[in-house]
Amino acid sequence: MKVAIFPPNSLILADLIERRGHKALVLQNEIRKKVKDPEIDSPPFNLTEEDPIKGLKYAAIEVPSGVRGRMSIFGPLIEEAEAAIIMDEAPFGFGCIGCARTNELCVFYLRKRGIPTLELKYPKTKDETTELVNKINTFLDSLEENNG
Amino acid sequence: MSPKESPEVCKDDHTRTRMIILGPGATISQSELTQNLHMMELPLTIKSTCYGAMVYGDQEYVDQAVEKARKLDPYNIFTKDRGFPPGDPRRCRGHRGAAREGYHQLEKEFKLLGFVGEALKNPQKVEIEKPEKVSVDDFRKIAEKSYSKSKSSDKSSKILDEG
Numbered sequence: 001m002k003v004a005i006f007p008p009n010s011l012i013l014a015d016l017i018e019r020r021g022h023k024a025l026v027l028q029n030e031i032r033k034k035v036k037d038p039e040i041d042s043p044p045f046n047l048t049e050e051d052p053i054k055g056l057k058y059a060a061i062e063v064p065s066g067v068r069g070r071m072s073i074f075g076p077l078i079e080e081a082e083a084a085i086i087m088d089e090a091p092f093g094f095g096c097i098g099c100a101r102t103n104e105l106c107v108f109y110l111r112k113r114g115i116p117t118l119e120l121k122y123p124k125t126k127d128e129t130t131e132l133v134n135k136i137n138t139f140l141d142s143l144e145e146n147n148g
Numbered sequence: 149m150s151p152k153e154s155p156e157v158c159k160d161d162h163t164r165t166r167m168i169i170l171g172p173g174a175t176i177s178q179s180e181l182t183q184n185l186h187m188m189e190l191p192l193t194i195k196s197t198c199y200g201a202m203v204y205g206d207q208e209y210v211d212q213a214v215e216k217a218r219k220l221d222p223y224n225i226f227t228k229d230r231g232f233p234p235g236d237p238r239r240c241r242g243h244r245g246a247a248r249e250g251y252h253q254l255e256k257e258f259k260l261l262g263f264v265g266e267a268l269k270n271p272q273k274v275e276i277e278k279p280e281k282v283s284v285d286d287f288r289k290i291a292e293k294s295y296s297k298s299k300s301s302d303k304s305s306k307i308l309d310e311g
Binding site for chain 1 (some may be wrong): 159169
């Protein structure tokens with residue numbers, strides 16, 4: 001099954017999903033399309049004027065173009081997802097997802113999809129990490145059972 | 149690099165970059181990992197890094213390499229996709245003069261990899277509780293409780309003011 005993850009570039013979530021034979025819908029694969037497209041004029045400024053227009057499907061015109069641009073990348077991943085794992089309170093400030101409003105919008109759309117969703121908190125201790133890993137594995141196994 | 153095929157021959161659509169990350173409890177070193185990857189003789193670009201290794205090439209071969217690499221130490225080898233090819237001047241820290249953007253998140257998650265490896269080694273059965281909505285009656289009780297609390301604190305602050 002295709003499993004959307006949040007944060008969409010999480011190593012732990014992507015790795016655990018692949019270990020159970022599912023496909024993790026990660027942000028990096030979408031970014032690859034952007035950075036390897038020879039038609040984009042001036043990478044790394046690879047957000048074209050079409051992207052905020054695509055983002056209009058997910059966010060209104062009043063919303064900053066940065067949010068719409070990000071949603072044009074995250075949106076297709078959310079639509080493709082058959083299940084989702086959301087990790088709250090993850091250290092978002094790093095990397096290319098340091099936009100709080102986009103994060104909120106992504107979580108909102110994932111919840112709205114009505115697909116099987118597992119919501120967890122980013123672990124800080126050993127016990128929390130063990131619980132997180134076991135919960136994720138149980139959730140992924142239950143997806144297999146439901147899917148036949 | 150293997151003599152079979154150079155990565156330039158691969159079509160762009162089918163190429164993948166994979167980061168292979170060694171957990172803190174890994175029984176092999178970065179150089180051993182890289183050596184093992186080279187020994188597979190797959191047509192891939194292999195780069196040894198501080199966290200493990202990076203492989204780049206056709207998706208089919210990258211998947212094969214990742215599968216075999218995992219078997220070296222199943223509980224302590226983790227993998228992740230990467231958007232940019234290895235050594236890309238837009239991301240390579242050698243050109244940028246600082247750590248690449250994704251490195252900081254990787255550093256944060258690396259701190260938990262040891263615990264993740266241990267949890268994978270000793271799996272336990274857990275039950276996932278479904279979050280339930282708060283009932284109207286419970287919500288009313290909470291609201292009334294907080295209202296009476298705020299009222300009593302107002303009274304005590306008034307007494308303090310007067311005193």
